[in-house]
Amino acid sequence: MENILIVDDSLLQAVRLKDILDDEYEVTIANTAEDGLQRASTGNYSLILLDVVMPGMDGFTLLKKLQEEIITQSVPVILITSLSDVKNEYQGLVLGAVDYIVKPFNPLIVKARVKTHIKLYNYRKQVERQSMTDQLTGIANRRQYEHYSSIRWTEAIRLKTPFSICMFDIDHFKAYNDTFGHPAGDKVIAAVAETISNALQRSTDFVARYGGEEFVACLLGDSSDKAFEYMKKIRKAIEGLHIPHDPAVSECVTVSIGGVTVIPEAKYSYDFYLKAADTMLYDAKKHGRNRVVWADENMKQLWE
Numbered sequence: 001m002e003n004i005l006i007v008d009d010s011l012l013q014a015v016r017l018k019d020i021l022d023d024e025y026e027v028t029i030a031n032t033a034e035d036g037l038q039r040a041s042t043g044n045y046s047l048i049l050l051d052v053v054m055p056g057m058d059g060f061t062l063l064k065k066l067q068e069e070i071i072t073q074s075v076p077v078i079l080i081t082s083l084s085d086v087k088n089e090y091q092g093l094v095l096g097a098v099d100y101i102v103k104p105f106n107p108l109i110v111k112a113r114v115k116t117h118i119k120l121y122n123y124r125k126q127v128e129r130q131s132m133t134d135q136l137t138g139i140a141n142r143r144q145y146e147h148y149s150s151i152r153w154t155e156a157i158r159l160k161t162p163f164s165i166c167m168f169d170i171d172h173f174k175a176y177n178d179t180f181g182h183p184a185g186d187k188v189i190a191a192v193a194e195t196i197s198n199a200l201q202r203s204t205d206f207v208a209r210y211g212g213e214e215f216v217a218c219l220l221g222d223s224s225d226k227a228f229e230y231m232k233k234i235r236k237a238i239e240g241l242h243i244p245h246d247p248a249v250s251e252c253v254t255v256s257i258g259g260v261t262v263i264p265e266a267k268y269s270y271d272f273y274l275k276a277a278d279t280m281l282y283d284a285k286k287h288g289r290n291r292v293v294w295a296d297e298n299m300k301q302l303w304e
Contacts, residue, residue, distance in 0.1 A: 001026045002118050003044055007036030007062065008051035008080065013103070017049060017080070020107045021114060033057035037065055040072045046118045050097075052081035052088065060095060067096040074124075076117045080105065134209040136186055137193035145208035149218055152206070153270045156220055156263075162297070163220060164227040165273055166259040167281040168196065170213040171289040172249045179246040188253055189213060192238055199234045216277075224261035224296035231257045231292045232304055239290065254290035256281060261297055 004021060007030045008014040018027045028043065030036035033054055040048060048066070052059035059079060066072045076098040081088065089100050098117050101110060132144030140148065149165075156163040170176075170192055177185040189209075196207050196215060204220035219227050235257055243253040258281025260273050276295055283301070284293040294302040 002046040003028065004047045004049065004114070004118075005030065005036065005039055005043065005045045006049045007033060007040075007054075007059070008049075009054040010051070013051070013080075017105075017110065020110050024111075025114070025118075033059070033062040037062060040066060040075065041069060045075055046121050047114060048075055048077045049080055049101075049114075050077050052079055052083055052092070060091060063092065063095045063097060074121075076121050078113060078117060134193075137190050137209050139193050139197050139215075140206065140208035142208060142210055145206070145210065145216055145218075148206050148208075149270065152204075152218055152220055153264060157266055157268075160263060161221050162223055162227075162261050162263050163273075164218065164222055164224070164259055164261040165277040166217040166219065166227070166231060166257060167210070167277045168192075168215040168217070168255050168257050169281055169285065171254045171256055171285070172245065173213040175246050175249045176253065185213075188243060191241060191243065192253070192255060195238050195241065196234055199230075199237060216274075222261070224294060224302065227259060227261050228292060228294040228296075228302045228304075231259060231294070235290065235292055235304075250290075256284040256289045257292040258282065258284050258294070259292070260295040260299075263297060 003026045005028050006014050006017050009031055011031060014029045014031065018029060021027050028039060030039050034057060050059045050063060063077055066077060077096065078099045078101055079092045079097045080101050080103065082103040092100055099113055101113060132141055134141040153163060170188065173185065176188060193209060193215065196217065200207050200217060205217065207215060207217040210216040222230065235255055238255050239252065241253065245252050258277050258279065260276040260280060262268065262273050280293040280295055284291050292304040296302060
């Protein structure tokens with residue numbers, strides 16, 4: 001069932017809207033703009049119905065704040081108001097509202113417009129998911145990774161929590177393709193992606209296909225020691241798949257992993273630490289492959 005947030009200082013009006021919609025949707029009510037902003041930022045809503053005239057922070061101000069937040073800016077907002085002049089309607093639409101319903105509202109009109117905008121929202125989300133998913137592996141692609149890593153990096157700065165960047169590379173992959181062919185190579189990439197993805201199941205874990213036989217992951221909240229041990233388990237799990245390789249180079253398919261853990265600050269560059277993780281990966285491959293090399297919070301290397 002889709003979730004809808006109603007933000008209205010009039011409990012009577014909010015309950016009336018809820019009564020119109022709660023046979024088809026899960027409806028939450030916020031009676032102040034501040035409460036509405038907090039709920040919108042922490043909940044998972046497909047639509048927000050927002051009253052314009054409220055004491056303190058009005059609906060236009062709240063709409064502007066919702067549009068500024070990455071988490072809420074894609075959620076459609078329908079303005080509910082008694083202000084029926086063109087100037088106010090224009091202001092709401094310019095600020096990012098998708099529609100405008102004037103009080104007193106007709107229940108059939110409310111239902112029809114809510115249904116239309118939720119349908120459009122879900123279609124847009126489906127298109128976005130497809131555009132950000134790697135078609136071979138089903139995990140996130142590089143585009144989604146760049147979007148996600150930027151959000152999580154900013155969040156780690158705000159929370160002052162450890163942030164880890166991990167780079168994975170399938171060992172001797174060119175030799176595998178040359179021996180077994182590209183269709184078999186695609187199956188290996190998919191199997192490795194599935195193994196990494198299954199291991200990274202926490203809400204703060206993220207993995208994406210970076211390109212070719214390379215993957216990248218972000219972990220939020222783990223110390224370097226914990227992240228290092230975590231990656232060693234994943235490396236062993238991939239080795240444990242026992243996918244035969246060209247005997248001339250390796251008994252089975254393995255991966256090399258490089259990473260870095262940092263407690264980021266605003267002055268730090270994400271790209272600098274991404275390069276540091278890539279350097280750790282280079283060292284892992286240079287010193288025998290099928291191993292994890294990590295840089296801790298003091299840029300001291302941890303070797304498997």
